[in-house]
Amino acid sequence: MTRIRFQQSLDELKENLLVMAGLAEQAIQRAIEAYRVRDLSICDLVSRSENAINRLEREIDQSALDLLAMEQPMAIDLRFILSVIKINADLERVGDAAKSISDRVRNMEQMAVAELPVDIPRMATLATEMVRKSLQSFIEADAELARSVLTMDDAVDAINRAAYKALTKVMEEQSHIAPQAFNALMISRSLERVADHATNIAEDVIFWVQGDDVRHFKSVEKDGKKKSQPST
Amino acid sequence: MGVGIEVKNLNAWYGSNHTLQDITLNIPANHATALIGPSGCGKSTFVRCLNRMHETNPIARATGTVRIGDLDIYEDAKPVQIRRRVGMVFQRPNPFPTMSIYDNVASGLKLNGYSNRRAMDEIVEKSLKNSALWDEVKDDLKKKSGASLSGGQQQRLCIARALAVDPEVLLMDEPASALDPVSTSKIEDLIFQLKSQYTIVIVTHNMQQAARVAEKTGFFLNGRLVEFDATHKIFTNPSDKRTEDYITGRFG
Amino acid sequence: MSSDTFRLRTRMRAVTDDAVTVLAILATVLVIAPLVAIFAYLLYKGASSLNLAFFTKIPKPVGETGGGMANAIIGSGVLLAIASILGVPIGIGGGIFLAEFGRGTKLANAVRFTADVLNGVPSIVMGMAIYVLIVKPHIAWLPFTGHFSAFAGGVALGIMMVPTVCRTTEEMLLMVPHAVREAALGLGIPNWRSVLSITVKTASPGIITGCMLAFARVAGETAPLIFTAFGNNFWSVSPNNAIEALPLQIYVYALSPYDEWHRLAWAGSLVLIVLIVLAVALVRWVTSRGVLKGAS
Numbered sequence: 001m002t003r004i005r006f007q008q009s010l011d012e013l014k015e016n017l018l019v020m021a022g023l024a025e026q027a028i029q030r031a032i033e034a035y036r037v038r039d040l041s042i043c044d045l046v047s048r049s050e051n052a053i054n055r056l057e058r059e060i061d062q063s064a065l066d067l068l069a070m071e072q073p074m075a076i077d078l079r080f081i082l083s084v085i086k087i088n089a090d091l092e093r094v095g096d097a098a099k100s101i102s103d104r105v106r107n108m109e110q111m112a113v114a115e116l117p118v119d120i121p122r123m124a125t126l127a128t129e130m131v132r133k134s135l136q137s138f139i140e141a142d143a144e145l146a147r148s149v150l151t152m153d154d155a156v157d158a159i160n161r162a163a164y165k166a167l168t169k170v171m172e173e174q175s176h177i178a179p180q181a182f183n184a185l186m187i188s189r190s191l192e193r194v195a196d197h198a199t200n201i202a203e204d205v206i207f208w209v210q211g212d213d214v215r216h217f218k219s220v221e222k223d224g225k226k227k228s229q230p231s232t
Numbered sequence: 233m234g235v236g237i238e239v240k241n242l243n244a245w246y247g248s249n250h251t252l253q254d255i256t257l258n259i260p261a262n263h264a265t266a267l268i269g270p271s272g273c274g275k276s277t278f279v280r281c282l283n284r285m286h287e288t289n290p291i292a293r294a295t296g297t298v299r300i301g302d303l304d305i306y307e308d309a310k311p312v313q314i315r316r317r318v319g320m321v322f323q324r325p326n327p328f329p330t331m332s333i334y335d336n337v338a339s340g341l342k343l344n345g346y347s348n349r350r351a352m353d354e355i356v357e358k359s360l361k362n363s364a365l366w367d368e369v370k371d372d373l374k375k376k377s378g379a380s381l382s383g384g385q386q387q388r389l390c391i392a393r394a395l396a397v398d399p400e401v402l403l404m405d406e407p408a409s410a411l412d413p414v415s416t417s418k419i420e421d422l423i424f425q426l427k428s429q430y431t432i433v434i435v436t437h438n439m440q441q442a443a444r445v446a447e448k449t450g451f452f453l454n455g456r457l458v459e460f461d462a463t464h465k466i467f468t469n470p471s472d473k474r475t476e477d478y479i480t481g482r483f484g
Numbered sequence: 485m486s487s488d489t490f491r492l493r494t495r496m497r498a499v500t501d502d503a504v505t506v507l508a509i510l511a512t513v514l515v516i517a518p519l520v521a522i523f524a525y526l527l528y529k530g531a532s533s534l535n536l537a538f539f540t541k542i543p544k545p546v547g548e549t550g551g552g553m554a555n556a557i558i559g560s561g562v563l564l565a566i567a568s569i570l571g572v573p574i575g576i577g578g579g580i581f582l583a584e585f586g587r588g589t590k591l592a593n594a595v596r597f598t599a600d601v602l603n604g605v606p607s608i609v610m611g612m613a614i615y616v617l618i619v620k621p622h623i624a625w626l627p628f629t630g631h632f633s634a635f636a637g638g639v640a641l642g643i644m645m646v647p648t649v650c651r652t653t654e655e656m657l658l659m660v661p662h663a664v665r666e667a668a669l670g671l672g673i674p675n676w677r678s679v680l681s682i683t684v685k686t687a688s689p690g691i692i693t694g695c696m697l698a699f700a701r702v703a704g705e706t707a708p709l710i711f712t713a714f715g716n717n718f719w720s721v722s723p724n725n726a727i728e729a730l731p732l733q734i735y736v737y738a739l740s741p742y743d744e745w746h747r748l749a750w751a752g753s754l755v756l757i758v759l760i761v762l763a764v765a766l767v768r769w770v771t772s773r774g775v776l777k778g779a780s
Contacts, residue, residue: 003481018244072440074467211469288669292587315672322670326663330685340671343681390667395673 006071010080013063017091020056021135021221023049024091027098028131032124034105038113046102049191053095060088076208083208088137090197090204094131097190097197104183104190116184117166120191123159126152128192130198137202143209147168149202150214156195161175163188234431235301235400236261237282241295244277244286251277253455255296259448264423264432266463269452270478275435278452279403282433283318284311300401316344319394323406325386327378327393333369336378336389340397355396362429363392364422367400384415391422395430402426404434408441420445439479443467451475517576526757530750538751543717543733549744553752555719557759559634559728560703562721563713567702571645572695578646578654579691584679596651603647611708614640619712627724634720634727637713642706643767645698652694658688692771696764703760706731730756 001008027049034042064085067073073081130152137146163185170181203215237259244252252274264477268432280286281294284305298305305314327336331409335342337356346352356373360366365388369376378389387407394402404423408416422444423432436442442449443463450460459466459475470476479482537552544551578595586592605613614636623631660683668678684691706729709715714726715736721727730752737749 002483004483074439075470075476077480078468252647263705283670285666285670288666295587312672312674317672322666324663326661326667326668328664328682328686330682330688339668339682340673341678342670343668343673393667393671 006067006073006077009063009067009071010077013060013067013081013084016056016060016063018135018139020045020053020060020088020091021138023053023056024094024098025128025131025135027053027095028101028124028128030062031098031101031105032121032128034102035120035124038105039105040107040109043102043106046098050095050099053092057088057092061085064088076211079208079211083204086204087201090200094194094197097194100190101187104187106187108180108183111180111183114180116170116177116181118163118188119159120184120187121186123156123163123191126156126159127194127198130156130195131201134198134201134205137205141205141209143206146205146209150199153195153199156192160188160192178231234262234429237401237431237433238297238299239282242278242281242294242298244274244281244294245292246277246289247291251455252281252294253414255457257450257457257460259431259433260425261431262427262429263448264427264434264446266446267433267435267452268437268439268442268449268478271437273369273452274455275450275452276405279405279433279435282401283320285315285320287311288397289387314398314415316340317399318401319397319399321387321390321394321402321404321407325383325390327381327389329377329379331378332374333378333381333389334373335374335390337392337396340393342425344397355398356392359392359396362395362426363388364388365392365443382415383410384418387411387415387419387454388422391419394424399430401431401433404432406435406437409437416441439467452476505729523757526750526754529554530752530754533747533751534754535766538748538755542719543748546742547744551748553730553733553748553755556728556730556733556752557755558719559713559716560730560756560759562634562723562727563637563641563709563729564699564703566635566723567641567645568695568699570639570642571698571702572649574642575646575649575695575698576653576691578650579694580684582650582654583657584683596654597626599647599650602643603651606707607644607705607709608710610640610644611711614643614708615711627761632712632726633724634713637709637724637727637729638723639706640712644705644736645704647693648698648701649691649694650763652697653687653691656690657683658695659690660686689771692767696767697770700760700764703763704731706735709723730759 027046030042030046030049033039034046064081067081070077071077130149133145133152134149137143137149167181167185167188171178171185174181200215203213206212206214239258241258242252242255243250255278267278269275276371277286282298282300282305286292286294295305296306300314300318303317303335305318320407328339331339333386334356337359338346338352341352341355357366357370360369365385368385369381369389378386387410391402391407408419411419423434434442434446446463448460448462449466451458451466451470451474453474459470459472461471465471467479468476470479537550538554539552539557540554541550541552542555543553575668578599582592582596589635598761618629618636618639619632620630628635664686665678665683668682669675673682709729709732713729713732715732716726716728734752734756737745737752740746
């Protein structure tokens, strides 16, 4: 087999990205756990892992740049490295979202627990499921699995829109729990972002494996039904 | 102006060696088309079939149709006539060693019976300008021999010599493989400019070069044409696994 | 290995190097020495006899002093001119055929074989053959036949030139790189034109050398001229008459019993060698002027 060293470099790049992915997944899960049990020590863990995530992002980008310059990758190798660079950025943003959620949790520490018309745990489950699946599709280079992630985004968007409506109503009508509602709204938005990043990762996997650019293809009508499918 | 080349079921043999098997493709006019493939895949043989140069080898033969423009080059014309319409530039620069720069460029004209002095001067100047060599040699046209130039200059001299007979097609067999990066870049820029006037077919080992100059690329393997498509598609998302293995450098 | 062994081996290598260099110089000296010796001896023996008369007068009758070999010098010139006119075109043409048009054919093999055999024919046999073919038969309508003549001598010498010129031309043409031929063919130049105007021209320095080698060889030939040119003590430049030649006259004079003629023979030998060297140098000079500056 020729170009063994190059193949090893590509494998190493994949490994490092998966380490990064692990940290980002863990950060989100911790942030949601912190929200669920209102435990500030978990928030500290999230803050610390933020540094590791940022450092890894720089290293992975540098490795990818070096491979592009030195090895003149073509076709599938080129698409792979390009995808790694983009997934790298999305994972870093997932880390940022986790930090954002944990900051909200800190904020809510002093506030009373309030009944809010929004199912944060369900959103969280969906979002983390999307992240899990998109990363799985990357590990296994499975474009079909990646496509299944694309369809889940609508559900998360729907919950976020509903949350926005409900929580702004709460902020107007029940001003004594307005702060809690506001924080919940922010958390909902962060989770919606996480879902978006998972969608991006899935799209990048499809580009890498099949060479199809499926971004921005879906359009959704006002009643939430999908208008067109992504092309195969 | 360049013309398109239509190839149908081209087969070629060297003795009993079936070098080209059933090649069919259309090379577009006024474009550069690159042919890539590992050593011995037949791409050089293919190109030499386009101007019947493979016939200079006594044990070579070919069957099939090659149309250049509307001319069937095997049925309707003699090799000598074809080669005046289809020029060739070789891998190693090969200027005529006993001739001056001027005589080298004019050799295709002079030795084919052309005698109009004034017109020849103009053609020599135009060809040297078209091959980006004029400025470097205009003062030494008749004083310096063709062999006294540097490698990159010699190759551009060979290009000028080929252009002087006003061909419609220019075949280039790894024209920059013996040259340094600077000379290579000059040749590539040249090909870019020449595209608008001629149809160019370039055989190259260097895939980045194919990517830089050619709109379409053909991948040859073991005497067959495996894939022929737009260059950017071949290099970002080829349809055939064999093409992908070749361009990513993965074998075995 | 230890550093002592290493140093010993290095020194041995250096010594061997020097020894071989000395042997090579010795060999060169051994080769050149006879040449130098001959030339020096000729100078010694012949230079004193060189005067204006030698170059301008024909031989005097036996017993008289003075006189020269002017007619022999001119005669050699005429013979070599005829020989070259005959031998060079045929030789070059044959060489071109062997290299360019007949590669691998049975005819080419036959031609090559014939040339090699011809090369080996003893010069006296060549002279006898021409005697039988041209000098002896009385054919009324064929000129030059039936008597000794410069023409017959020139033919004999010319035929002797052919194998050398032919083989050298073939070798030189084969040395022209294939790339040059391909370049010409790629331009749509017909094969015959490419061969003549490009391949032959590229090989011309070597071809000319081949001609000069042949020329120098036949310039000193004596045996074939005995039965063909025969010799002539008087002025003669006509191809139809017997003619004198320098080597021929040297031969005759050297075998004679007269001291005066011996003297002239030595001088003639010296002049012969010098003229050959001058002729070769002249051709070299003339052809080098035609080669462009900077060509490798």
